[in-house]
Amino acid sequence: MELKIIQDTPEPVQETLCEICEKQFSKYVCPRCNLRYCSLTCYKDMRHADCTESFYKQSVTEEIKSRDIDKESKNKMLEMLKRLEEEKAEEDVLEDDEYDELLEKFNDLDIDNADPELIWNMLSEKERQEFRSMVSKLDDTWHRFDLPDYIPWWMIIQQSRIQDMTESTSDDHRIPQLPDNLPDFNKMTQPSTRGSPHLIWNMIHILATYSYLMRHSMGELLEDIQDTVHVIETVSAEILFSTAASCPFGSIHEVIDDIVERILRFQEQSSPAKRRMAAVTARYDLKILIIHDLLKLVPERKRAMFDFWHALDQISKKRKKRSVGLAVRKLYFYWAAACAFEDMELVLASLRSILSKIEIEKTNFEQDREAAQRAIREYQKAGSTAKIQEI
Numbered sequence: 001m002e003l004k005i006i007q008d009t010p011e012p013v014q015e016t017l018c019e020i021c022e023k024q025f026s027k028y029v030c031p032r033c034n035l036r037y038c039s040l041t042c043y044k045d046m047r048h049a050d051c052t053e054s055f056y057k058q059s060v061t062e063e064i065k066s067r068d069i070d071k072e073s074k075n076k077m078l079e080m081l082k083r084l085e086e087e088k089a090e091e092d093v094l095e096d097d098e099y100d101e102l103l104e105k106f107n108d109l110d111i112d113n114a115d116p117e118l119i120w121n122m123l124s125e126k127e128r129q130e131f132r133s134m135v136s137k138l139d140d141t142w143h144r145f146d147l148p149d150y151i152p153w154w155m156i157i158q159q160s161r162i163q164d165m166t167e168s169t170s171d172d173h174r175i176p177q178l179p180d181n182l183p184d185f186n187k188m189t190q191p192s193t194r195g196s197p198h199l200i201w202n203m204i205h206i207l208a209t210y211s212y213l214m215r216h217s218m219g220e221l222l223e224d225i226q227d228t229v230h231v232i233e234t235v236s237a238e239i240l241f242s243t244a245a246s247c248p249f250g251s252i253h254e255v256i257d258d259i260v261e262r263i264l265r266f267q268e269q270s271s272p273a274k275r276r277m278a279a280v281t282a283r284y285d286l287k288i289l290i291i292h293d294l295l296k297l298v299p300e301r302k303r304a305m306f307d308f309w310h311a312l313d314q315i316s317k318k319r320k321k322r323s324v325g326l327a328v329r330k331l332y333f334y335w336a337a338a339c340a341f342e343d344m345e346l347v348l349a350s351l352r353s354i355l356s357k358i359e360i361e362k363t364n365f366e367q368d369r370e371a372a373q374r375a376i377r378e379y380q381k382a383g384s385t386a387k388i389q390e391i
Contacts, residue, residue: 020045028357040360150218152211154296154304174219176307185340188333194340198247200347201255202239203334204294207301208259209236210308211293221311225319232312232327234266235259240327252350260286284362291355298344298351305335 018026018038026036030043033051037043153175185194193199213221213231221228233241238248238258249255260283297304309331316324 018042020047027353028360040363043360043364150215152214152219152293154293154300157296157300176303176310178302178306182302182339183332183336185336188336198249199334199337200341201249201252202247203301203305203337204252204298204347205239205249205255205259206236206308206331206334207294207297207304208255208290209240210304211290211297212259212263213308222314225315228311229315229319229321229324231266233323234269235262236327237262240330241323243326252347253354256287256290256354259290281362281366284358284365287358288355288362291351291358294351295348295355298348301338301341301344302335305331305338309335 016026016036018024019036020042021038024038026038028038028043029036030048030051033048035048035051037045037048042048157175209232212235213228216231217223217228238244242248249258263286264282309328312324312331313328316328
């Protein structure tokens with residue numbers, strides 16, 4: 001079955017040129033002035049300086065409100081922020097040049113269908129090291145959410161493709177094997193409802209729930225049945241454990257926001273020590289991690305949905321509870337949908353688009369916060385020196 005309707009990214013943004021360089025299509029919209037831009041370099045262009053500078057000023061203002069700082073000191077602090085921003089501009093130019101070189105290298109290659117080994121061989125040693133470092137950092141970031149060391153099966157599949165698909169590994173037994181007979185989605189639904197984007201949005205939410213649940217339990221969904229059910233009840237309260245007939249989401253972006261908030265809420269409930277994770281950076285990090293998993297799970301949706309359904313079905317036979325039985329039936333329905341939807345490229349493109357926006361938002365936020373913190377430290381240092389001289 002071919003998916004017909006997914007319009008998560010507004011068309012005007014995709015078709016409109018960047019208002020700064022006027023060469024590339026715009027990918028982002030400034031939340032302050034609605035300027036459409038294509039990259040971080042264009043975002044920081046002098047023609048957009050008034051808007052970006054106001055963002056820095058707002059960040060610093062909150063830090064200095066409670067401090068006894070005169071007008072002259074505040075002006076000095078803003079000057080320091082401006083100086084730091086000018087220093088970063090040169091670094092951004094270098095980063096964009098490296099990105100353009102990488103795009104040129106793979107310009108004539110169909111990345112989605114190319115042999116992973118061919119792609120790996122085309123990378124320089126430096127690029128390979130950066131890739132390994134990126135993967136390592138991604139794994140380390142999961143540790144921030146108090147999740148154990150665990151490599152899920154969808155990562156094993158990816159590694160096998162990069163190395164050699166003909167070689168079996170000791171971890172291959174962890175990869176869910178589909179049964180010979182798959183559920184027939186056409187027998188469960190009317191033709192008019194099969195192309196609804198609501199099915200896709202709910203399916204994405206279920207896959208994200210499965211991703212977190214697998215990492216939380218280290219893949220052992222049946223080891224602690226009570227905990228597994230508790231996680232699903234909390235994280236999938238609006239889907240698998242909901243009795244509402246309507247879809248609570250209007251886009252994939254809303255799906256990601258909802259799953260992240262529910263995971264953070266679950267962690268706060270399970271341990272008061274985890275409440276510090278409710279920071280802005282934690283939300284950015286968790287969104288990025290979830291989307292990275294979804295980009296691997298969507299192509300493997302049949303295995304993932306079957307594994308999730310099979311585990312919960314076994315739990316329902318041990319734990320006689322009406323809500324769990326309803327969740328099992330819903331999972332079976334969405335497993336059937338996963339088997340029916342053949343083309344999910346629009347969904348993957350939407351996820352990549354959301355990921356790019358979140359990454360650039362996180363980068364901007366971290367740079368602004370770092371600049372504000374450095375400016376405050378400079379002020380405190382200058383204040384301490386003045387006091388010593390006064391004494």
